[in-house]
Amino acid sequence: MFIREITHWFARRSFQNRIFLLILFTSTIVMLAITWYLTDITKERLHYQVGQRALIQAMQISAMPELVEAVEAHDLPRIKALIDPMRSFSDATYITVGNEKGQRLYHVNPNEIGKYMEGGDSDDALYNAKSYVSVRKGSLGSSLRGKSPIQDSTGKVIGIVSVGYTLEQLESWLNLQISSLLFPMALLLLVLLYCARRFSLHIKKQMLNMEPQQLSQLLIQQSVLFESVFExxxxxxxxxxxxxxxxxxxxxxxxxxxxxxxxxxxxxxxxxxxxxxxxxxxxxxxxxxxxxxxxxxxxxxxxxxxxxxxxxxxxxxxxKDDINTLSLQLSQVRQYADNLRAVQHEHRNLISTIAGLLFLKRYDNALALIQQQSESHQKVLDFISHNFRDHHLAGLLIGKYYRAKELGLELIFDPSSFVEHLPSSLSHNEWISIVGNLLDNAYNTTLLNREGSRQIECLINSEGNEVIIEVADQGCGIDENIRQHIFERGVTTHNNGDHGIGLWLVHSYVKQANGDIIVDNNNPFGTIFTLYIPFTREE
The missing domain is CATH 3.30.450.20 (PAS domain)
Structure with a gap:
């Protein structure tokens, strides 16, 4: 039940906190394991080192000639006089000297003298003349002791020396060594906590501050959206x-x-x-x-x-073809509407004038006006139909001619204009877009300049290896600050937001056909756009 509650509590935490707690728990377990391992290694090493120290002391004391003579003579005061100074300089808990039977001849507690050594670990030293380390419980408690036999000049065992360190003393030394590791271990734990916190924050940032389930849902939604879009x-x-x-x-x-x-x-x-x-x-x-x-x-x-x-x-x-189809349909409808509106406007004014002349019974003037308008329009229509053999282009130019008149402008065609056919690198719709946008731009900018004339000049010629299109307006010109960016999408010289597309389209189509565009200043006002679009090698 407790584990289930902990699991539920953990699951309710945020992903960042779960990562932090998981790293914290893992780090704590690792730190405890490292501490236990270091303690065990330190304890084992300490016991070995202290055991060797006890053994060496026991062997050195047992080899002292003065002690051998005193033990042989059972001279207890002399033995005490020899061992007391050594015990004061030694860090051992006790030093014990016994006879060949294991009876104590010297002990830190005088009351223990004459009694047999406890622990039952003296036989190898007394009967086999061996020196060794053992752990036994004696009169002073459990201890780590080094034992060495006392031998006379003939090699006979006449006694034993035992140097011991109680396990309590070893435990205090071990705690002292372990405590010296606590500060670096605590510091390491703090570093791990800091790194865990930073890591959890980094994971949160990489996951856009979202939970895994939120991220999973977002990925699924984006995958569905990715596959459902038309593009x-x-x-x-x-x-x-x-x-x-x-x-x-x-x-x-x-x-x-x-x-x-x-x-x-x-x-x-x-x-x-x-x-x-x-x-x-x-x-x-x-x-x-x-x-x-x-x-x-x-x-x-x-x-x-x-x-x-x-x-x-x-x-x-x-x-592009899907967009072209819709664009072509829209541009054709708009072109027809513009043409009809311009023609309607032109004819409505003309009819009103003729009706007024007829009402005034000025029949000769009415007839002369009709003939004048007919000849003027027919001259332009004949020029367009004769010099522009491409019907789509001719239809566009007729519509733009009437549109100019409707706006109070005059579209003048250069006499050298002539188009037999257009390069196939661009579709009819793209050619119409190029010429139409150039003329629309010329109309708009010319209307903004009250100081210039109302004439827009147009030259289109395809008699060489390339098509040359030149449109000169009488507008306000192009500011030098935006001249380098005039063909970028959204860049315009007009104040209203319904611009910034036409010249970008022109530039896109010209570059697509490997052509060039040159922008010059017109005299005295306005701008001249000159396009050079080459024919393909097959043409």
């Missing part, structure tokens, strides 16, 4: 080895192996090219268009930071 997820450690990969990632990368067989592999053995995983390890990447195993994806990379050092990364990615 592909790959976790790698600081050595770029795979530690986790979900089912979506394996499907998108055409990997047939289960997760257990992929864990531990270097990422460049599974996904190529590997530059996305190794470039700028301290920097996070977000929504970059890259190629994984010959498939275009939009990928992000987040570092796992522990103690201000990257200990791994989590890579999320999704099929």
């Amino acid at each position: 592909g997820l790959i976790a790698i450690d600081s050595q770029h080895r795979i530690t986790a990969i979900n089912q979506t990632a394996r499907r998108l990368l055409n990997l047939s192996q289960p997760e257990s067989e992929l864990i531990g592999y270097a990422i460049h053995h599974i996904v190529l090219p590997e530059a996305f995983f190794y470039d700028a390890p301290q920097k996070n990447k977000k929504d970059e268009i890259v190629t994984f195993n010959q498939m275009k994806v939009i990928a992000s990379r987040m570092a796992v930071i522990i103690d201000n050092q990257p200990q791994g990364w989590v890579i999320s990615f999704r099929n």
